[in-house]
Amino acid sequence: MDPDKRKAFAALVICEAMKPKKRKKSFWAKEWYKNRDTYSHITLLKELKENNPDDYKNYLRMSDDVFQDLLVAVTPFIEKKDTVMRKAISPEQRLIATLRFVATGRSLEDLKYSTAVSPQCLGVIIPETCRAIWHALRDKYMKFPSTQEEWLAVAADFEGYWNFPNCGGAIDGKHIRITCPSKGGSYYYNYKGFNSLILMAIVNANYEFIMVDVGKNGRMSDSGVIQTTTFYQKLHQKELNLPTTDMTKEGFNFVFVGDDAFALHEHLLKPFPQKGMTPQMRIFNYRVSRARRVVENAFGILANRFRIFHTAINMTADKIEDVVMACCVLHNLLRMNNKAAYTPPVMVDREDIEGGNIIPGVWREGNAALVPLQVGQNRNVSSGAKENRDKYVAYFNSTGAVPWQNNMA
Template sequence: MDKKSLATLILLEEDDDDDCMSLLLSTREQSNDFHKSRKKEGYYQILIKSHLNSDDEKFRSFFRLNKDQFNFVLNLIHTDLTKQSTNSVKIPISAEEKLALTLRYLATGETFRSLSFAFRISSSYISIIIRETLETLCLHLVPLFLPPQNKINMKEKALEFWNKWNFPNCVAGVDGKHIRIFCPKKSGSLFFNYKEYFSIVLLAMVDANCKFLFVDVGAYGKEGDSTIFSSSRIGNQVYSGKLFLADEVLPNSDKKLPYIVVGDEAFRLHRHLMKPYSKSSVKSDKRKIIYNYRLCRARRVTENAFGLLSQIFRIYYTLISIKPETCDKLVMVTCCLHNLLRDAFLEKNNHPFYTYESDVEIPKNMTPLIARGGFASADGLEVRDQFADFFNEEGATQWQNERVFRLSS
């Protein structure tokens, strides 16, 4: 190639570089203009401040919290999320706008890209806002709505189960779900579960009013479901008996049995954890059929709690694509907000036991634990038989016999 041709080629490449640089600068300028319009055109200013604040029903539909609940949560986190103005950021994003953005993410499961167009904030900064807000919410909400066990009145919880679900000495239902997440970087098969997708495990104990008592989240999806509970903090408290009071006499009876929690076949039968009799053993035994019916009726509180949680916070209907540690905080925050909403529901109805709610659909992204509960203890077998005797003798009801007969016929 001669010198003239080489000089011409270099000039053409320089022109191309200039065009690329001009295009890049133009894109940045457009992006900056787009984000600078947040105060005039963003969701927060146009929709929330101008319209939703004057309509209580639409405000609650948008955020899942009413204005009083929103302001209550905002007061808890306002100081921690408020940033001071600097030379580079004259008007920082307010704590109120950060909370609004986070609640909308939990309510819909929208992508950061979609929220970026709506709130006029860059998607990269949205990820930072949501992470920081979830951490702050978790710090302030968990002590209020998921208090430690020594602050929970176990006798009161057991009475609620007896009055509402006709199961004595029961303080909670226990269950677990696999929550679908995007494959974390460099995680290998740690989060890959038996359903062949990536997940973290949520274990929860739920009271008679579908409120979460204890929540344990973060176990790897690949772990065997029969061992997740026994190795968890909740499982250790249940199997060691530290969670419970001394044995209590059953209503209308002289039988004395321990306080228990109820679960399904995924859990190991224990003195303090009751599960159903196997299907093969109940076919010709009415006594066991009635026990299974009463236990499964009480255990429905866990399914209803998970169903209500996912119906309110639609993030559980999506593939959650955030870091696992942030996802753990997300689950804890939604459980706390769920309890906040349940408290408001009970107060509104002005009655300790609200009317029964039908089963709520649980999304496919929340998969139950596999039904392999491990070995049963001898004490657990004995306690279960005594509960079965109670339900067929002193604790028998007319409606249970009618319903069991209808189901078995």
């Protein structure tokens, strides 16, 4: 052989020898994964369903009737076909694994032992099922009002439950802790010192979400987050089809209520700053806070029942959005169908009118899972917004007064 060819051949042999050896996989799944029906929680759930219904309900965070209805709704979106290689994971198993993930906040590595599904597979199944839950339920359980009649129905509940007229919802936002995505840098790093996505929401008088917007990075200015939402853009452009003043009580603007994180607007009321308040302003603040408390409690219930919010969610941002949206619409589903078990009276804040005290709901026990937005600054508030608030101040201190407000303010 030619010396040059001999050298080239030798170099080729050496290069091939230096290449890392590919590990040959001798099996496609661990043996106990193949026996999923035997080793997973499916067997346990059958036992609980027949003999311990309370434990069954606690395990799934819902009654069997509600679970079965939910399973029927999501099955068309998550059902897979068996292949010649393996049997597909059933829709029931997929849904149960997802419900346990959001209810407990357990890691995928931990969850594999009760589901008999690999963490890699769970990482695909859970976001996919969350996306299916959202698509299957949103039109029925989180319908955003689109007509003046629908807005007036929301306002009727606020006046009936919370003595606040012309109110279309309570607005608030929270930081959701996340694990910084790969190459995320400081994009999600907020002023409180952790990585987050921001969840904005509007809640009705029944602690139910009527609008959720999730996905803005935690680094964004808190007071400016609402301005990026579709809701705010439509509000600013007068495209929400809100009731006009000839349809509202006292002829006032139809409004939403928020806290100090938001700017005063002709259709958004917020409390006065604590410094230099008059007695009339204190009454107004109490009435606004009383109506606004529904959104704070809704977030508290959400985090109490879905413990995933007590962890730093370790997924890509788009998958986290799927998880959060699913939790919010499941919250509404359970509020409407399992209210007594999902939110017993002690769960939410209550008023001791005689004593002039707020009795905290049990969701407040322990550390806050969802972190509030930072207080904003009042800048460039229009005269129309101030005049609108003054009208409500006067109303709550005259014909719209309630007997106990002086004790509570």
